[in-house]
Amino acid sequence: MKIFVDMLTAHTIKTIQSLDKKKYRQKYNLFLVEGNKIIKELPDSDYEIENLYSVNPENLSFKTEEIEKILPNELKKISFLQHPKDSVAVCKIPENKILKDVSIQLILDGIQDPGNLGTIIRLADWFGIEQIICSNDTVDVYNPKVIQATMGSFLRVNVCYTDLEEYLSTYQYPTLGTDMNGENIYKIEFPEKFSLIFGNEGNGLRASTENLISKMITIPRFGKNQSTESLNVSMSAGIILGEIFSKK
């Protein structure tokens, strides 16, 4: 570990700040990871650190990485958090990810909210689900709000973007879509190998996606009031995964 102290240049600050936008993440092929807790897991992951900035490099016991010691007011300038943590790692976005052959995977059709995607990745990690396939218009996994919401779980779940229609038309196993009018999740048998599909927060699944799905499933509402709002997509994912794994 080599610690060095240098003032952040205006150019560096500007570049890092631009990583808030997908356009610039793609241009530089970089994204941000914040906080020692998650940063400490990076050396054991597939992710490569390009630059590492910290107000307390002593707390990061890395062997090979160079750490640039920065001041709290510099950290404030490069952090996307309202309350910046200790360190910021600028990481390389991996080249084309390889689709894995897994028994249960999630498919997301146009999820827009970074918090929802982050929470779903964290959930997937909890249940040992290793892969999430996203439609190309799903929010970017390298969006700083998504990365933050995963609490480090993005390191362990393979999140891939693809043309869903194309993907689903060649996918060989059952696909279960979730909406308000499907079969009761408590009354069906889940297959051994399948994909569980969630749609956009406001509009649900696209018709073009729904056409390619084997079965629609629903969490029954036990409350009697009709005006009760349907559950949020990440909460639905949690409850359905909970039910799938109750039988494992």
Next chain:
Amino acid sequence: MKIFVDMLTAHTIKTIQSLDKKKYRQKYNLFLVEGNKIIKELPDSDYEIENLYSVNPENLSFKTEEIEKILPNELKKISFLQHPKDSVAVCKIPENKILKDVSIQLILDGIQDPGNLGTIIRLADWFGIEQIICSNDTVDVYNPKVIQATMGSFLRVNVCYTDLEEYLSTYQYPTLGTDMNGENIYKIEFPEKFSLIFGNEGNGLRASTENLISKMITIPRFGKNQSTESLNVSMSAGIILGEIFSKK
């Protein structure tokens, strides 16, 4: 319905803005409900509207209420939302709520995050759970962020604050606490009548609460990685309620 147009006085604006703080909500005995969708449900609920402000009163087909038509820039001043909706209702905080005798209820021991409390109230409503007992230091249900996160479900769930230690020492039915080292939720039988207890986001259940609990339960982690962050409290509540109701 009587619509009248008047400029909001600086005093009114200041009073409404102060309802962001518990101290002032208690002083005036008032809280805010935003958005026509939820406001339309108020006349059929136990809540009484003190004042109703709207940029489009025509869309609120109320019989008895007086509605004050305001301008979008006035709405901006009295709304707590980043993107204000159409209307703001100033409602009366009900006097002492009466505890109901229900079969399944939730108990919250020091939940701090308004989003978590709101989400848990929304979940309770989905599953038809009519009562949530909160420790006195749990975030206030009339906090505007809580009300917003419930998506109207606060109208249907009885949320009461009390001294938990005192309450639990006289409560007659089984109490199930949730933490990382309890019995597997998939391997236990849930009683007919009981309370499900969740602790603070960072610290879990207080020792004084845990001492009074019949059994601790846990959602098993299926992912193999030890560094996977434990699930957020509202997500845990969703998964456990999902499991309880899978047997109903």
